[in-house]
Amino acid sequence: MAAVAVAPERPQISLQQVGKTYPNGTVALRDVSLAVPKQDFVFLVGPSGAGKSTLVRLLIREEKASEGSIQVDGQELNRLRRRHLPYLRRKIGMVFQDFKLLPNLSVFENVGFALRVTEGALRHLKPKVEEVLSIVGLEGKENKYPDELSGGEQQRVAIARALVHDPKIFLADEPTGNLDPATSWEIIQLLLQINARGTTVLMATHNREIVDVMRRRVVAIDGGQIVRDEDAGGYHAPNLEPH
Amino acid sequence: MHRIWNRIDFAFGSAWQNFWRNAAVSIASVLIVWMVLLSLGSLLMVLNSLQHILTLEKGRASAISIFLADNTPLSSAMDFKLQLMRDSRVSAVSYVTKEQALVRFQEMPTLSPDLIAALGSNPLPASLDVTVKDIRSLADIDKMVRTSPLVDKSPATNYSPDVIDKIIVLARVAGIAGVVLIVGLAALSLFIIMLTIRTAIYMRRKEIEVMKLVGATDWFVRWPFIVEGLMVGVLGAVVAVIIVGLGYRPAEQYLQPRLVFIPLFYDPEFLKVVLAGMLAFGLLLGTVGSYLGVRRFLRQ
Ligand SMILES: Nc1ncnc2c1ncn2[C@@H]1O[C@H](COP(=O)(O)OP(=O)(O)OP(=O)(O)O)[C@@H](O)[C@H]1O
Ligand SMILES: [Mg+2]
Numbered sequence: 287m288a289a290v291a292v293a294p295e296r297p298q299i300s301l302q303q304v305g306k307t308y309p310n311g312t313v314a315l316r317d318v319s320l321a322v323p324k325q326d327f328v329f330l331v332g333p334s335g336a337g338k339s340t341l342v343r344l345l346i347r348e349e350k351a352s353e354g355s356i357q358v359d360g361q362e363l364n365r366l367r368r369r370h371l372p373y374l375r376r377k378i379g380m381v382f383q384d385f386k387l388l389p390n391l392s393v394f395e396n397v398g399f400a401l402r403v404t405e406g407a408l409r410h411l412k413p414k415v416e417e418v419l420s421i422v423g424l425e426g427k428e429n430k431y432p433d434e435l436s437g438g439e440q441q442r443v444a445i446a447r448a449l450v451h452d453p454k455i456f457l458a459d460e461p462t463g464n465l466d467p468a469t470s471w472e473i474i475q476l477l478l479q480i481n482a483r484g485t486t487v488l489m490a491t492h493n494r495e496i497v498d499v500m501r502r503r504v505v506a507i508d509g510g511q512i513v514r515d516e517d518a519g520g521y522h523a524p525n526l527e528p529h
Numbered sequence: 530m531h532r533i534w535n536r537i538d539f540a541f542g543s544a545w546q547n548f549w550r551n552a553a554v555s556i557a558s559v560l561i562v563w564m565v566l567l568s569l570g571s572l573l574m575v576l577n578s579l580q581h582i583l584t585l586e587k588g589r590a591s592a593i594s595i596f597l598a599d600n601t602p603l604s605s606a607m608d609f610k611l612q613l614m615r616d617s618r619v620s621a622v623s624y625v626t627k628e629q630a631l632v633r634f635q636e637m638p639t640l641s642p643d644l645i646a647a648l649g650s651n652p653l654p655a656s657l658d659v660t661v662k663d664i665r666s667l668a669d670i671d672k673m674v675r676t677s678p679l680v681d682k683s684p685a686t687n688y689s690p691d692v693i694d695k696i697i698v699l700a701r702v703a704g705i706a707g708v709v710l711i712v713g714l715a716a717l718s719l720f721i722i723m724l725t726i727r728t729a730i731y732m733r734r735k736e737i738e739v740m741k742l743v744g745a746t747d748w749f750v751r752w753p754f755i756v757e758g759l760m761v762g763v764l765g766a767v768v769a770v771i772i773v774g775l776g777y778r779p780a781e782q783y784l785q786p787r788l789v790f791i792p793l794f795y796d797p798e799f800l801k802v803v804l805a806g807m808l809a810f811g812l813l814l815g816t817v818g819s820y821l822g823v824r825r826f827l828r829q
C-alpha cells in the first residue's frame with residue numbers, strides 16, 4: 287500500500303446500474319455498470335441485438351437511460367439540459383458502419399460541415415480540415431465526392447469529421463462492418479493512433495479477428511447485460527473458446 | 530461577428546437552396562400568401578372608402594334642404610324661413626337661390642362638364658337649408674314641411690334616412706365577409722407554408738442528422754427553415770404590395786366616373802399604412818408557418 291493516497295482520477299465514461307427499455311417495451315440494457323478511464327481503448331462485443339448500439343446511443347444522449355445514471359466527461363447525462371446537449375456532442379467524435387457522409391458535399395466540405403454548423407471560426411476551418419484529413423491520410427482527396435471513394439476512404443472521411451473538434455472521447459459503432467479485412471485493419475490502426483494521442487476510444491464490433499489480435503480491454507454484452515469485462519481479452523470468453 | 534455572419538450565410542444559403550429544390554411547393558405557398566395579402570389590402574382600402582363616405586354622410590345628415598317651388602315669391606320664402614327659425618328644434622336656416630344652387634352643382638368634383646352643359650336652362654330649385662340640433666328631429670321636420678304649399682313636390686326635400694344605415698350595413702357586411710375570407714386564407718397559407726417547411730426538412734434529413742450528431746444547436750438547425758418561411762412571406766408580400774400600391778390609383782380613377790354618386794377616395798397616407806401592414810402580415814405568416822413546420826419535426 288502506498289503511503290500517500292492519490293485520489294483516483296474520475297473515469298471519462300461511467301455507468302451505474304443503467305437500464306434501457308424502448309417505448310415499444312423492448313428491454314435493450316439492464317443493470318449495466320461500467321467505468322472507462324481516460325485514454326482507455328475498449329472493444330464492446332456481443333451478438334446481434336445484445337445492446338451495443340443502444341449503449342453507444344446512450345453515451346451521446348441520442349437516447350435517455352430508463353434507469354441508472356451515466357456520466358460522460360464529468361457530466362451527468364440524466365440532468366443534462368437539452369440546450370447543453372450540442373456541447374456534449376462536440377466533446378465526442380462518433381463514427382458508424384454506414385459512414386453518414388453527405389453525398390452532395392466533397393470530402394473537404396463534409397469535414398468542414400461539422401465545423402460550420404457548430405459555428406467554429408471560419409478562418410480556422412481550412413487549416414483544421416487539412417490537419418484532420420492528413421491525420422486520416424486523405425491528403426489530395428479533398429475535392430472528391432463520397433461516391434468516388436472506396437469504403438475505407440469514406441470511413442476515413444467520417445473519422446476526420448469526428449476529429450475536427452479534438453474530441454476527448456471517440457465512439458465507433460461497427461466502423462469496420464462494411465469493410466474488407468485489410469481495410470478494417472487500416473481503420474483500426476487509425477483508431478489506435480487516435481487513442482495514442484490521448485483520446486478515449488470505445489468501439490462496438492463483431493470483428494472477432496481484430497479483437498483477438500489486439501488484446502485490448504473487452505467488454506462483452508449479451509441480452510442487455512455485461513457478461514465479461516476483461517483487460518487484454520479476446521472476442522470470446524476463454525472457457526468458451528472453441529478448442 | 531464571424532459567428533453571426535456564418536449563421537446568416539448558412540441559413541440564407543440553405544433556405545435559398547430549399548426554396549428552389551422544392552420550387553412547386555414554394556411557389557404555391559408564395560401564391561397563397563399573395564392572395565391573403567391582396568384580400569387584406571383590398572378590404573382595408575374598401576373599408577377606408579366606406580368610412581370616408583360615412584363621415585361625409587353624417588356631416589350632411591344634420592342638415593336638410595327643403596326645395597321650394599320655382600314660382601315661390603321671395604317674401605313667402607322669407608316668411609317660411611322665419612317660421613322655421615322659430616322652431617326650437619332648428620339651429621340655423623339659410624336661403625339658397627336657384628343661381629347659388631347651380632353654382633354648387635357645378636362645383637361638385639365628380640361631375641363631367643358634359644353633364645352640366647346638357648342641363649340647358651337651370652332646372653335646380655331654390656331651397657331653404659335647415660340645420661337641426663339633433664339628427665333625430667329631421668324626420669319630423671321633413672314631415673312637417675312637406676305640407677307647405679311653397680314646397681316643390683319633386684322632390685320635396687333631400688331627406689334620405691336610409692343612406693347612413695345602408696352604408697353602415699354595407700361596411701359591416703364587407704368587413705365580416707372580408708375578415709372571414711382573410712382568416713380562412715391565412716389559415717390555409719399557414720398550413721401550406723408548414724407543409725413546405727416539412728418537405729424541406731424531409732429533404733434535408735441526412736444533413737440534419739449529421740448536424741445534430743456533430744453538435745449543432747437546435748436553433749442553428751432551425752434557422753434555415755425559418756428563413757425559408759420568411760422568404761415565402763416576403764415574396765408573397767412584395768408582389769401583393771406592388772399590385773395594390775400601383776393598382777389602387779388607376780382602379781379608383783377607372784371606377785369613379787362609373788359610380789358618379791359614390792364618392793371614392795384616394796388617400797395616399799392610408800395606402801402607405803396598408804402597404805406596411807401587408808408586408809408585416811406577410812412576414813408574420815411566413816414566420817409562424819415555418820415555426821409550426823419546424824417545431825414538431827426538429828425535436829430530438
Ligand atoms: N429504436 C428502437 N426501438 C425499439 N427497440 C430497439 C430500438 N433500437 C434497438 N432496439 C432493440 O434493442 C435491442 C438491442 O439493440 P441494439 O441495436 O442495441 O443491438 P446491437 O448489439 O447493436 O446489435 P447489432 O450487433 O445487430 O448492431 C434489440 O432487441 C433491438 O431490437
Ligand atoms: Mg448495433
